Structure formats: C-alpha cells, structure tokens
Amino acid sequence: MKKIKIIIDSDLKDVFLIGMTINRLCSITPFSDSECYKIELCVVEAVNNSIIHAYQNEKGHEVEVTFSMDTRILTVDVCDTGRSMDPEILQSIHMPSFDPDSNDLEIPERGRGLAIIKEVMDHVSYKTIDGKNWLTMFREL
Amino acid sequence: MKKIKIIIDSDLKDVFLIGMTINRLCSITPFSDSECYKIELCVVEAVNNSIIHAYQNEKGHEVEVTFSMDTRILTVDVCDTGRSMDPEILQSIHMPSFDPDSNDLEIPERGRGLAIIKEVMDHVSYKTIDGKNWLTMFREL
Amino acid sequence: MEISEQKIDNKTILSLKGRLDASSAKELKDKVSDLAKEGNTFLVVDMGHADFIDSSGLGSLVSCLRSVSRLGGDIRICSLKDSVRAVFELTRLHLIFEIFDNSDDALKSI
Amino acid sequence: MEISEQKIDNKTILSLKGRLDASSAKELKDKVSDLAKEGNTFLVVDMGHADFIDSSGLGSLVSCLRSVSRLGGDIRICSLKDSVRAVFELTRLHLIFEIFDNSDDALKSI
Ligand SMILES: Nc1ncnc2c1ncn2[C@@H]1O[C@H](COP(=O)(O)OP(=O)(O)O)[C@@H](O)[C@H]1O
Ligand SMILES: Nc1ncnc2c1ncn2[C@@H]1O[C@H](COP(=O)(O)OP(=O)(O)O)[C@@H](O)[C@H]1O
Numbered sequence: 001m002k003k004i005k006i007i008i009d010s011d012l013k014d015v016f017l018i019g020m021t022i023n024r025l026c027s028i029t030p031f032s033d034s035e036c037y038k039i040e041l042c043v044v045e046a047v048n049n050s051i052i053h054a055y056q057n058e059k060g061h062e063v064e065v066t067f068s069m070d071t072r073i074l075t076v077d078v079c080d081t082g083r084s085m086d087p088e089i090l091q092s093i094h095m096p097s098f099d100p101d102s103n104d105l106e107i108p109e110r111g112r113g114l115a116i117i118k119e120v121m122d123h124v125s126y127k128t129i130d131g132k133n134w135l136t137m138f139r140e141l
Numbered sequence: 142m143k144k145i146k147i148i149i150d151s152d153l154k155d156v157f158l159i160g161m162t163i164n165r166l167c168s169i170t171p172f173s174d175s176e177c178y179k180i181e182l183c184v185v186e187a188v189n190n191s192i193i194h195a196y197q198n199e200k201g202h203e204v205e206v207t208f209s210m211d212t213r214i215l216t217v218d219v220c221d222t223g224r225s226m227d228p229e230i231l232q233s234i235h236m237p238s239f240d241p242d243s244n245d246l247e248i249p250e251r252g253r254g255l256a257i258i259k260e261v262m263d264h265v266s267y268k269t270i271d272g273k274n275w276l277t278m279f280r281e282l
Numbered sequence: 283m284e285i286s287e288q289k290i291d292n293k294t295i296l297s298l299k300g301r302l303d304a305s306s307a308k309e310l311k312d313k314v315s316d317l318a319k320e321g322n323t324f325l326v327v328d329m330g331h332a333d334f335i336d337s338s339g340l341g342s343l344v345s346c347l348r349s350v351s352r353l354g355g356d357i358r359i360c361s362l363k364d365s366v367r368a369v370f371e372l373t374r375l376h377l378i379f380e381i382f383d384n385s386d387d388a389l390k391s392i
Numbered sequence: 393m394e395i396s397e398q399k400i401d402n403k404t405i406l407s408l409k410g411r412l413d414a415s416s417a418k419e420l421k422d423k424v425s426d427l428a429k430e431g432n433t434f435l436v437v438d439m440g441h442a443d444f445i446d447s448s449g450l451g452s453l454v455s456c457l458r459s460v461s462r463l464g465g466d467i468r469i470c471s472l473k474d475s476v477r478a479v480f481e482l483t484r485l486h487l488i489f490e491i492f493d494n495s496d497d498a499l500k501s502i
Contacts, residue, residue: 004147048304
C-alpha cells in the first residue's frame, strides 16, 4: 500500500498544483497517460467543487487529497470542512444531455463535474463525519 | 505565492512518492531539469533523516513537506515530531573529505545528507518549536 | 493560462496556452465578451498549446459560444491535444463545437 | 529497485533499475555480500536504468566497494545518467569509483 496526502488552501489558483501532482503520482499505476489525465481531471473537479461549493470560494480553508494505491485499487479521497452536499445529488447526477441540433443557447454551462467523476471512476461515494466531508473515488488497477 | 503541503507516513518505502512529487512541482520553477533533480534529492535527504534519525525508523508517524514559491524564492520545509537534532550539527557539517588515493576502506559510508542540502540550497535552517522540528531550505529562483 | 489574439479580416483567432480551468475560465469569458462588444463575433479558439481543460473550462467555451451566437456570430475550435479532446468527448461537447485539426481549416470554415 | 545479475567469466554485472535510495540500499549491500561470499568479488554495477540515487544509495556503493576490496576484488560503475552522475560529483565520489560509459569498457578494465 502506497499512500500520500496533499493539502492546499481553498484557492482555485492553486488547484493546478494538485492536478500536476496527481498526474505524476498516477505514473506509478499501470494506467496509460490518457487515463492518468482523466484521473487528474476527476481530482481537479472534486477539489474545485470543495472550493466553489463547500467553501463558497472563501480562501483560508484546507482541501486535503489522499492518494492511495494497493495491488488492486487506486483510491483518491478529497476532504473539506465546508458546507456538506446532500449525498443524494451524487446518486442522481448524470451528464447533462442535449440535442446536438438544438439552439446553442440551450446547452447548459455547468453541472458536468460529478458526472465526469462518475464516468471515469469505477465507484464514487460521499459522506460527512464530524464536520468533515469526504468524496472518495475508486478505480481498479 | 503558490503553496502545497505533502504528507507521508514515516516509512522509507514511501519517500519516493515525495521525491516524484517535488520533482514535478519543480517544473513550475525556472530551474533546469538537472537542478530540479538536485532539489528532489535534497528533499529526499531531509525526509530520510526525519524517518531514520528523528523517528528512528519507526513507522506510524507523519513527515510533512511544504513546498512554497513566491516570485523570488522557493522554500521547502520538512517537519517531523520525533527526536530533535542539535541545530549545531547543521552549522558544523561539511561534505566528508578523503584522499582519493587512500585505501577504499577509509571512505565514510554515511554523513553526506545534510552536506548535500547545504551545497545545493542557498540557505538551510533547523528549529524545534512545541515538539515540531522544522528543517527549512531556501533557494533563490 | 495565457490568451493571445490575432485578427484576420473580420475574424479573430484566440490562442490559449496552459490550463483552461476553474481559475482561468472567467478570463476567457471576459475576453470574448469584450471582443463581442467591439463587434468581433467570429472566433477561432486555437487550443494547440492548452494542455488541460476541466468542466469549468468547457463551461466557459459554452458561455462564449452563447454570447457570440446571440449576436449572429460563431466559434470554431482547433488543434486539440488528445487529452483535451478526450474531455470534449466525455461530455459530448464535441457534438456542439465544430472542431478542426488546424487554425487554417477552422478560419476557412467560418 | 530491481537488481539483475549476469556472470561473464569470473566477473559479475549487476544492473540496477529504478531508485537506489534509503529504502533499497540494503538490498544492494546484501546482494554484493552474498556474491562476495561465493567468491565473486569483481563486479560491474551498470546504472543505465537507475534514475535516482541519494546519499544512502551512494553509501551502499561505498560499502560494497569496501566488502569486495577487503577480499582483493574491485568494483567498476558504468552508464550513469547525467542526474545520477551529478550526485557522484556533488559528493566527490566520482574520484573514488572508476566510472565508464558502458559495461563493455567497464568489464575490460577489471
Ligand atoms: N464538494 C461539494 N460540496 C457541496 N456541494 C457540492 C459539492 N460538489 C458538488 N456539489 C453540488 O452538486 C452540484 C453539481 O456539481 P457538479 O456536477 O460538479 O457541477 P457544477 O460544479 O458545475 O455545478 C453543484 O452545483 C453543487 O450544488
Ligand atoms: N532530521 C534529523 N533529526 C535528528 N537528527 C538528524 C536529522 N538529520 C540529521 N541528523 C543527525 O545529523 C547527522 C548527519 O546527517 P546526514 O548528513 O544526513 O548524514 P547521515 O544521515 O548519513 O548520518 C545524522 O547522523 C544525525 O545524527
């Protein structure tokens, strides 16, 4: 089991540091470069959500990402201490759909973050314990 | 100011995760690849020292590395909560010297970690506050 | 992210460099809204040097498309890196944007 | 780190792959001490696939040199990557080890 924790301040300007780090750490997995990129994307989406939704874009809070890998599974936890999400949202969310021929003005601008995570990862869960919110993503190796 | 904190358990087997991460983060500095490698080396030496000397190779403790960069300086802190070092050691240490023509048996096997850090970095300091030991390395950009 | 701008006839090429993410999405939206205000509504977004995009980055492109569409303009996208193209496909947005291999083809099409 | 072994006449080539660091240093020392016990004291350490070395890794090489020297043997090192060579130079240990560009030259010299 290999495990490393990464912490940044709740500032969107620093999220790329987590992205770069996760991408590099993924090189110890058997995943291809393009899969590593998608895992980086999922972690960036989750960290963005913690900053934008849980901390309402307020700086000065911590977002903690734990990357751990055993022989079979890669697990990434994203933890914040901000406003909790209703775990139902995670269950019900799906990629925004649209008619490709429809008017451009009807295409939604947001709401793709969790759907991307659900599509790329094998399993995603969300829980709140003692004021800490954990989004946990699993991916089989 | 860009800042990210990285934490591993006090297990020598996990130090490479910090090495890889620091190396990748160094790519946001103006340093060349070979300088980034040397900075990775310094951080690995400092983390090894925390595990070997401060924690006496005992697992289950945390080593915390903080990478921060402003417009002029890269700062890396390595923090442990184990046995403190006499800060005098850091002042007095220098690269083990030897006569290249002497008997191989006289060449010291250890004692190069802090000397490497002092040689690569522009400034290094060590302090203990409230049971936390901080080795801080600075390098001008 | 860096945005650089080039005008060719009544069309504008915006070249993006770096990461189009939640921290830079607004920059692109502001840029396009400024251009639209000056009457520049036919845009090519050259992403040849954009190495990362997230859902906020995609959202900013959707928003840009809307603001120029509303004024009768349009957007073409070109030179996507494979990793970035994969995110368009993941979100099905490659069905909305017309995507070209290079900026010449994109310019000709608009 | 991975160590692979190849015997040529009375000489042994050890090829290292990965990181020769505090967590793998003992592995190399054990390997060389086993070889020495069997009378194999003329060694070439091929580091062409070693991408990282720290002071513990260097210490293990010094320790290996000592154990074979004591028995009249010797060690040659070859194929250092630039980044690894830089650490030998930083610690002046390039003055102690004979370092070759490739394993053929190293073998011939020993
Ligand atoms: N970490 C979080 N904390 C609180 N609420 C969240 C979190 N992540 C997502 N949400 C909620 O779920 C919704 C959908 O999130 P997402 O799919 O990432 O799209 P977007 O962030 O673009 O709205 C958000 O609008 C928000 O209401
Ligand atoms: N983080 C630390 N905590 C406690 N003691 C330390 C620490 N780092 C170094 N030391 C002391 O300083 C000495 C020199 O360290 P170093 O130059 O890294 O060489 P080495 O670790 O090979 O002995 C160590 O042997 C140890 O006594």
